[in-house]
Amino acid sequence: MVTEIERKYLVTDDRWRDAATGNKHLRQGYLARTGAATVRVRIADDASAVITIKATGTATTRAEYEYAIPVEEARELLDLAQGVPIEKRRHIVPGDPGTWEVDVFEGAQAGLILAEMELEDEAAEIVRPDWLGREVTGDPRYYNVTLAGLDPADDA
Secondary structure (H helix, E strand, C coil): CEEEEEEEEEECCCHHHHHCCEEEEEEEEEEEECCCEEEEEEEECCCEEEEEEEECCCCCEEEEEEEEECHHHHHHHHCCCEEEEEEEEEEEEECCCCEEEEEEECHHHCCCEEEEEECCCCCCCCCCCCCEEEECCCCHHHCHHHHCCCCHHHCC
């Protein structure tokens, strides 16, 4: 089991773009949700795919299980997804103490830009860049499941 510890923030402007070292296009959808876990499928750059099971947990920490699957199977699974698929371009931006993943959403969520950082420890001190806005960790309005048009009540 891998434990995911992450913090999520709104992004206030484009100053992060100059520091970005790479990006990829992500398409994802939710296959199942219970009070205990969600099951998601994600395709990256139409070249690789994973299926992810995330357990409920705290606002910042939860168990996560992720497995590579064939892209063609992921496309078929996306057709079974609940709600609407999420499409976004994820940019990688060096930070401290880790790497920022800046998600620029497309489609129904166009205009939304979120930055998240996965951490080794919940108590880790994050150096906040100037382009980082309000923290939205634990705010259900910014859960990907909500952005997919689903009720986050069964999700953490």
